[in-house]
Amino acid sequence: MGQDESRMVDKKTPPQTLKSRTLEAVAAYIKEGSARRIVVMTGAGISTSAGIPDFRSPDTGLYANLARLNLPYAEAVFDIEYFRGNPLPFYALAQELYPGKYRPTITHSFIHLLHQKGLLLKLFTQNIDCLEREAGVPGHKIVEAHGSFASQSCIDCKAPYPEDLMKKAIKEEIVPKCLRKRCDGLVKPDIVFFGEQMPADFFHNRSLPGDADLCIVMGTSLSVQPFASLPMMCGDGTPRLLINSEQVGEMGSRADDVLLLQDCDTGVRKLAEACGWLDELEALWEQTAPWARAGQPKPDKADEPEKSFDELLQDEVDKLTKEIDKNLKLTQDQHTWLENHVDNKIARIRDAEADKDPTAPLTTAQSLTSETKVDRSDPSGGGLYHVFPWLDKKSSL
Structure with missing residues (x-):
């Protein structure tokens, strides 16, 4: 060469x-x-x-x-x-x-x-x-x-x-x-x-x-x-x-x-x-x-003036960077929405349980916060790990 x-x-x-x-x-x-x-x-x-x-x-x-x-x-x-x-x-x-x-x-x-x-x-x-x-x-x-x-x-x-x-x-x-x-x-x-x-x-x-x-x-x-x-x-x-x-x-x-x-x-x-x-x-x-x-x-x-090869390459890098940033932001927004959704649901369950019997244990809420586990091995088993893979990484869930 x-x-x-x-x-x-x-x-x-x-x-x-x-x-x-x-x-x-x-x-x-x-x-x-x-x-x-x-x-x-x-x-x-x-x-x-x-x-x-x-x-x-x-x-x-x-x-x-x-x-x-x-x-x-x-x-x-x-x-x-x-x-x-x-x-x-x-x-x-x-x-x-x-x-x-x-x-x-x-x-x-x-x-x-x-x-x-x-x-x-x-x-x-x-x-x-x-x-x-x-x-x-x-x-x-x-x-x-x-x-x-x-x-x-x-x-x-x-x-x-x-x-x-x-x-x-x-x-x-x-x-x-x-x-x-x-x-x-x-x-x-x-x-x-x-x-x-x-x-x-x-x-x-x-x-x-x-x-x-x-x-x-x-x-x-x-x-x-x-x-x-x-x-x-x-x-x-x-x-x-x-x-x-x-x-x-x-x-x-x-x-x-x-x-x-x-x-x-x-x-x-x-x-x-x-x-x-x-x-x-x-x-x-x-x-x-x-x-x-x-x-x-x-x-x-x-x-627009014709771009050089290096300029076109930089455009592709910038485009990819924006897509990654957008996806990361989307992921963060999804997680925030999910946390708020679960917190609100737990609060509603607590209120409902308290109205029925203030001394009764919050079994439903407890099952949401501690008993429900994400099944990584079986995406079809009812868990959401295959959709939201970060679920088992947050202690609040």
């Missing part, structure tokens, strides 16, 4: 092409017209802020949440041989990932902006979510190294399958079969499963980074080959910008490598601002909002 410090370029080594190894220098390089053939390489990190989990993050990754599918091992859901024998788990998972459920991030819109400006030579992506397409990047500009949901075909005869029928199958968790007579093979989206070859399109375009005058790598660990070798295809004097939460691969080992170690959305905003494109980018990203795509007017709340 990380790179040894000894293999990083010496800070004293001057850049060959850029004026300095800074984001501002990359922006100046773009603005002066030196970057006309930009190659972008992306991974799961550009989609996590859209709500799509990556595959291997502990507890939150897709593989960590597949226990409900009863797989022999997590990766089996993307194993072609397992799929042949039991395709249902994949179609259950496909409901969570199928395009249309998630909004593209501003990073996806940044790639679209590069295309609009005529600067995008090619996008190489490891993602299967199609969010680049949803953001407006045309298919001929994208190399989906691991395939995607953009098309589907029979795993036996390779015949294409209609998109509308695939949507219906995934929605209903139905396993589609090939429409060709005498085939009846299983159909799946053209995602590269374990045991399958990478798309020919990847190998046809693999040398393109050598023609680039700028390489931007975002949201990838650069740990899976042969995708991980793509940045090395760039010429020695080609500037390479990494926007990622950590340094990866051999990024940072060349004189014109610039590392922006933060989340992708924040990084592309900074780059767009340095290029003078931020308003353009925000407007382009706004077009991906559900209300905009439905042709509806902008909601009032949309007038």
Whole structure:
């Protein structure tokens, strides 16, 4: 994952092409017209802020949440041989990932902006979510190294399958079969499963980074080959910008490598601002909002500035804190009400007993205060422990 410090370029080594190894220098390089053939390489990190989990993050990754599918091992859901024998788990998972459920991030819109400006030579992506397409990047500009949901075909005869029928199958968790007579093979989206070859399109375009005058790598660990070798295809004097939460691969080992170690959305905003494109980018990203795509007017709340990932995380923490405080207050209110209710009932019983026989023992009241015990082992036995678990902790009850 990380790179040894000894293999990083010496800070004293001057850049060959850029004026300095800074984001501002990359922006100046773009603005002066030196970057006309930009190659972008992306991974799961550009989609996590859209709500799509990556595959291997502990507890939150897709593989960590597949226990409900009863797989022999997590990766089996993307194993072609397992799929042949039991395709249902994949179609259950496909409901969570199928395009249309998630909004593209501003990073996806940044790639679209590069295309609009005529600067995008090619996008190489490891993602299967199609969010680049949803953001407006045309298919001929994208190399989906691991395939995607953009098309589907029979795993036996390779015949294409209609998109509308695939949507219906995934929605209903139905396993589609090939429409060709005498085939009846299983159909799946053209995602590269374990045991399958990478798309020919990847190998046809693999040398393109050598023609680039700028390489931007975002949201990838650069740990899976042969995708991980793509940045090395760039010429020695080609500037390479990494926007990622950590340094990866051999990024940072060349004189014109610039590392922006933060989340992708924040990084592309900074780059767009340095290029003078931020308003353009925000407007382009706004077009991906559900209300905009439905042709509806902008909601009032949309007038608020877009929050960063850290701000959204803090909002979630604040929301959770308020819910906990509310629940604690509700619990205290319930207990206070219950104490008052029991005290009033005891007082009424005492008054009633005193009216009947002032010298008689208060057996009913005593049974309420001392004889009635909460049965923790049997919630159905008449006790209230299963509803009010604090009852046996208060001596007044």
